[in-house]
Amino acid sequence: xxxxxxxxxxxxxxxxxxxxxxxxxxxxxxxxxxxxxxxxxxxxxxxxxxxxxxxxxxxxxxxxxxxxxxxxxxxxxxxxxxxxxxxxxxxxxxxxxxxxxxxxxxxxxxxxxxxxxxxxxxxxxxxxxxxxxxxxxxxxxxxxxxxxxxxxxxxxxxxxxxxxxxxxxxxxxxxxxxxxxxxxxxxxxxxxxxxxxxxxxxxxxxxxxxxxxxxxxxxxxxxxxxxxxxxxxxxxxxxxxxxxxxxxxxxxxxxxxxxxxxxxxxxxxxxxxxxxxxxxxxxxxxxxxxxxxxxxxxxxxxxxxxxxxxxxxxxxxxxxxxxxxxxxxxxxxxxxxxxxxxxxxxxxxxxxxxxxxxxxxxxxxxxxxxxxxxxxxxxxxxxxxxxxxxxxxxxxxxxxxxxxxxxxxxxxxxxxxxxxxxxxxxxxxxxxxxxxxxxxxxxxxxxxxxxxxxxxxxxxxxxxxxxxxxxxxxxxxxxxxxxxxxxxxxx
Amino acid sequence: xxxxxxxxxxxxxxxxxxxxxxxxxxxxxxxxxxxxxxxxxxxxxxxxxxxxxxxxxxxxxxxxxxxxxxxxxxxxxxxxxxxxxxxxxxxxxxxxxxxxxxxxxxxxxxxxxxxxxxxxxxxxxxxxxxxxxxxxxxxxxxxxxxxxxxxxxxxxxxxxxxxxxxxxxxxxxxxxxxxxxxxxxxxxxxxxxxxxxxxxxxxxxxxxxxxxxxxxxxxxxxxxx
Numbered sequence: 001x002x003x004x005x006x007x008x009x010x011x012x013x014x015x016x017x018x019x020x021x022x023x024x025x026x027x028x029x030x031x032x033x034x035x036x037x038x039x040x041x042x043x044x045x046x047x048x049x050x051x052x053x054x055x056x057x058x059x060x061x062x063x064x065x066x067x068x069x070x071x072x073x074x075x076x077x078x079x080x081x082x083x084x085x086x087x088x089x090x091x092x093x094x095x096x097x098x099x100x101x102x103x104x105x106x107x108x109x110x111x112x113x114x115x116x117x118x119x120x121x122x123x124x125x126x127x128x129x130x131x132x133x134x135x136x137x138x139x140x141x142x143x144x145x146x147x148x149x150x151x152x153x154x155x156x157x158x159x160x161x162x163x164x165x166x167x168x169x170x171x172x173x174x175x176x177x178x179x180x181x182x183x184x185x186x187x188x189x190x191x192x193x194x195x196x197x198x199x200x201x202x203x204x205x206x207x208x209x210x211x212x213x214x215x216x217x218x219x220x221x222x223x224x225x226x227x228x229x230x231x232x233x234x235x236x237x238x239x240x241x242x243x244x245x246x247x248x249x250x251x252x253x254x255x256x257x258x259x260x261x262x263x264x265x266x267x268x269x270x271x272x273x274x275x276x277x278x279x280x281x282x283x284x285x286x287x288x289x290x291x292x293x294x295x296x297x298x299x300x301x302x303x304x305x306x307x308x309x310x311x312x313x314x315x316x317x318x319x320x321x322x323x324x325x326x327x328x329x330x331x332x333x334x335x336x337x338x339x340x341x342x343x344x345x346x347x348x349x350x351x352x353x354x355x356x357x358x359x360x361x362x363x364x365x366x367x368x369x370x371x372x373x374x375x376x377x378x379x380x381x382x383x384x385x386x387x388x389x390x391x392x393x394x395x396x397x398x399x400x401x402x403x404x405x406x407x408x409x410x411x412x413x414x415x416x417x418x419x420x421x422x423x424x425x426x427x428x429x430x431x432x433x434x435x436x437x438x439x440x441x442x443x444x445x446x447x448x449x450x451x452x453x454x455x456x457x458x459x460x461x462x463x464x465x466x467x468x469x470x471x472x473x474x475x476x477x478x479x480x481x482x483x484x485x486x487x488x489x490x491x
Numbered sequence: 492x493x494x495x496x497x498x499x500x501x502x503x504x505x506x507x508x509x510x511x512x513x514x515x516x517x518x519x520x521x522x523x524x525x526x527x528x529x530x531x532x533x534x535x536x537x538x539x540x541x542x543x544x545x546x547x548x549x550x551x552x553x554x555x556x557x558x559x560x561x562x563x564x565x566x567x568x569x570x571x572x573x574x575x576x577x578x579x580x581x582x583x584x585x586x587x588x589x590x591x592x593x594x595x596x597x598x599x600x601x602x603x604x605x606x607x608x609x610x611x612x613x614x615x616x617x618x619x620x621x622x623x624x625x626x627x628x629x630x631x632x633x634x635x636x637x638x639x640x641x642x643x644x645x646x647x648x649x650x651x652x653x654x655x656x657x658x659x660x661x662x663x664x665x666x667x668x669x670x671x672x673x674x675x676x677x678x679x680x681x682x683x684x685x686x687x688x689x690x691x692x693x694x695x696x697x698x699x700x701x702x703x704x705x706x707x708x709x710x711x712x713x714x715x716x
Contacts, residue, residue: 096645096675106677141649165646200595232553233598277551279692280599282674352645352675 002085003375005336007295008243013302016240020247020299021055028052029203029252032210034167038259051252058251061258067304069222069265071129071159072190074180074452080128080159082194082222082267082306085338087373088128089331089366090161091121091359092313092347093196095134099348099355101437104318106353108137111477114148116444117346117356118155123443124359126366131343132162134354140471146172147473149193150464153180154479155449161224161343163196167211170195172467174219179459180452188220194267194341198226199249201234205256213253217261224267224308224341225253230282231292233275239288243295246270250300267341268300269308281350284313285326293330294337306340312362313344313351319358319433323348327358328365335369357436360443364414371412379406415439496524497533500565504537505544507557509564516568526569530580534565538609545694552602552693559609582613584636584704587629589617591650596643599673602693603639610697612637623650623657630658630667637703639696640686642673651676652684668703672696 008016023029028050031039036046045052068083080088098109114134121127132148139147145165152160153176164170173195174187181187197212199205205213216223227249229235231242250268257266272292273282283289293309300307311330314323327345334342344351345366346359380386380402387402397403416422417435430438451457464476496515503512512534519529541558544550550558566580573579588604590597597619604614615633617625626638638658642648651671658664668687671680681689687703690696 094645096648097677106679135645141646144646204595206595230598234596275552275598277553278545278548280552280602281692350674352677 001375002338003336003373004085004338005294005333006298007291008298010302012240013299016244016247016299017302019244020251021058023203023244023248024051024053024058024252024255025055026052027203029205029248031205031256032207034207035205035210035214035256035260038214038256042255042259044255053252053255058255061255061262062251062303062305064258064262065254065303065305066263066265068306069191071194071222072192073159074157074192074450076190080341082265082308082340084340086340087335087338087342087370088340089312089342089345090127090129090131091117091133092310092344092351092354093131093133093161093163095347095351095354096137097349097353098134099318099353099358101355101357101440104433106317106349109134109354110138111136111147111151113354113356114151115155115478116440117354117359118152119447119449120356120359120440120443122156122158123447124363126363126370127158127345129159129161129341130156132160133346136477138477140473142169143172143468143471143473145169146176146467147464147477149173149176150460150476151478153177153192153460157450160193161196161341162193163198164212167208167215170212170215174215174221176460176463177221179456179463182456184219191221191265194222194224196224196226196269197253198228198271199253201227201229201249202245203248203252205253209253210256213257214260217257217264217266220261220264222265222267223257224269225250226308226310227253227270227272227296229270229272229292230275231272231288232277233280235272237275239274239292239295242272242292243299246272246292246296247299250296254305265306267308268297268303268305269341270296271310271343272296281315283315284310284344284347284351285315285323285330287329290330290333293339294333297337297339301338307338308341308343309334309337309339310344311339311342312366313347314358315348315350317349317353319348319355319361319436323358324361324365327362328368331362331365331369332372335366335373338373356440357433360415360436360439361417361432364418367412367414377409379409497529497536500529500533501537501540503565504534504558504561505540507554507561509557509561512561512565513568516565520568520572526572526576527578527580530566530569534562535611538562542610542694542697555694556602556605559605562609580611583607583611584700584707585613585615585633586637586639586700587615587617587626587633587635588639589621589626589641590619591640591642591647591654592620592622593650594642594644594647595619596673597641599643599693600639600641603641603672603690603696606693606697607700610701612700623653623655624661626654627657627661627663630663631661635667636707637668637670637700639670639672639700642671642676645675648673648675648680651680651686655685668707670696670699670703 070078071080316323345362
């Protein structure tokens with residue numbers, strides 16, 4: 001039996017859905033001019049920039065959403081399945097700072113940091129997908145979104161969770177994905193990336209978000225709604241009330257998206273959080289934040305839709321007991337809730353900072369969560385009596401052939417990050433941070449980059465140089481392939 | 492004026508009771524109490540208590556918002572009377588507030604504005620998605636002492652620097668202190684972009700604004716006449 005964690009019963013989900021449908025009609029949803037014509041064409045009333053979406057139109061849109069779709073790796077193999085209770089994890093995204101492993105202080109992230117993180121993520125089977133995890137401070141801000149995607153595509157073969165920073169730059173990112181995929185049709189057939197799109201709470205599809213939704217739908221590239229109600233600040237203080245708002249934002253977003261292109265892939269996702277009434281911060285590691293994530297995903301599952309949540313992030317400023325307690329609890333709950341893509345690993349300090357060392361520790365929490373959802377399975381004809389028939393009351397199970405045959409299925413073996421007594425046989429055994437640092441170096445030492453086909457690489461480089469020059473970028477940080485440099489000193 | 496009434500005024504702020512606060516203000520005026528006495532001996536002490544209780548973790552943001560609303564209600568009754576008398580509540584400073592360009596989040600900024608107002612600052616809130624030039628224009632127009640710039644996103648916090656540049660371009664930087672805040676913002680970031688201060692939350696923003704006003708006063712005192 002697959003273990004499950006459920007917070008909402010069916011009656012409460014139906015109340016949530018009922019109120020969400022009411023909200024999208026009254027007070028309605030703020031939308032951008034870009035989508036007004038589309039909505040009017042579907043018979044939706046739009047007044048003063050506010051769309052009043054009838055339940056019948058929204059329900060039709062919900063019905064046309066694919067119940068499942070895949071993201072593909074570079075070789076074209078489907079490796080992430082957004083459907084049902086499939087669970088996958090990826091690192092948190094778009095962070096400006098990194099916790100420096102030497103100084104243990106946060107500092108602005110550089111392209112080299114992102115590359116290290118991507119390489120470590122590539123080596124960890126716990127992460128089915130990469131994310132465009134950091135904003136590289138050594139790259140001009142106006143090209144920050146596509147440049148981080150370029151680095152991820154360059155150093156990884158896994159699928160990517162990404163997103164644009166503006167309405168117009170989405171097209172640059174899509175162009176890059178098209179080159180990498182070998183054409184727009186191939187990108188549509190075997191998408192390697194999914195794009196996060198965030199409505200602004202409460203109930204506002206800004207110009208940027210509205211346009212991204214429509215353009216992604218028309219390009220046939222998967223979109224992931226990241227609705228972010230902050231309970232008590234930009235959303236009702238009650239968890240149930242915030243889940244209603246999340247549902248209303250997702251349903252209205254899906255309506256826009258499906259009107260633009262019925263059947264285009266989209267995910268019911270979010271990064272909800274509570275608003276701490278002492279500090280005004282939004283703790284991602286709070287148990288109520290995890291409860292919001294699970295509750296919101298349950299509503300998406302009620303509609304049979306693919307789901308996403310932002311979990312596994314901790315709020316401590318350093319890698320410490322608090323940060324890892326929060327991350328571990330959150331990873332287990334997200335997995336038990338059967339959320340298709342769980343983003344957030346590696347992040348700390350209220351999403352303000354990334355840490356590669358935390359990422360490898362989180363990978364252990366994720367591995368435990370992945371083991372947890374495998375559940376307790378009956379193996380063999382009897383559960384225990386056949387084994388007792390051999391051992392009697394001697395307690396000598398270690399010698400049994402069943403023990404040898406089954407222990408690998410029953411027990412997960414963590415890396416040396418988890419202290420199971422292997423590394424602490426003497427008094428100078430390293431602490432968890434040092435063990436994490438060693439693990440990072442170990443993973444990096446095994447990493448090997450697999451180049452793309454030469455013509456595709458050249459096309460990506462030419463694209464990056466052309467777009468980079470527009471923003472005054474001199475060279476391509478961290479893409480150290482001098483043979484591609486058409487001018488001396490360019491790279 | 493009996494001390495009991497001052498104490499009720501103080502308590503009305505702690506309780507976050509706008510109707511009581513306004514009612515007590517009206518009663519005070521009817522019985523000939525000087526509005527400035529009501530403010531200084533009653534309501535302001537209430538706001539101080541609220542600040543202290545918040546710092547100790549005994550009051551929370553919704554309580555503080557309610558207290559600020561009670562303060563606003565009392566001031567709405569007392570300020571016209573102050574004007575009539577030709578007196579003014581000593582003003583703590585003039586602040587121009589806004590959320591940086593490209594960012595439409597404002598809950599933190601509203602909290603800061605509400606608390607600064609409750610603590611005697613005159614606040615001009617420019618709203619959200621505000622370009623640097625608008626901060627500079629408004630600062631010039633109202634003679635701002637402080638410009639406060641909020642940003643919630645890692646991608647928009649960079650625009651806080653643009654506000655400082657706009658103030659420099661307008662020749663205002665030496666007269667205007669800049670404070671920055673928002674979820675991704677840190678003390679280090681504030682220093683990096685050349686801001687004068689960083690506040691991690693709304694209550695610290697009030698303390699920071701007072702500190703910046705003191706710095707301004709000290710600098711002015713040192714200047715040759």
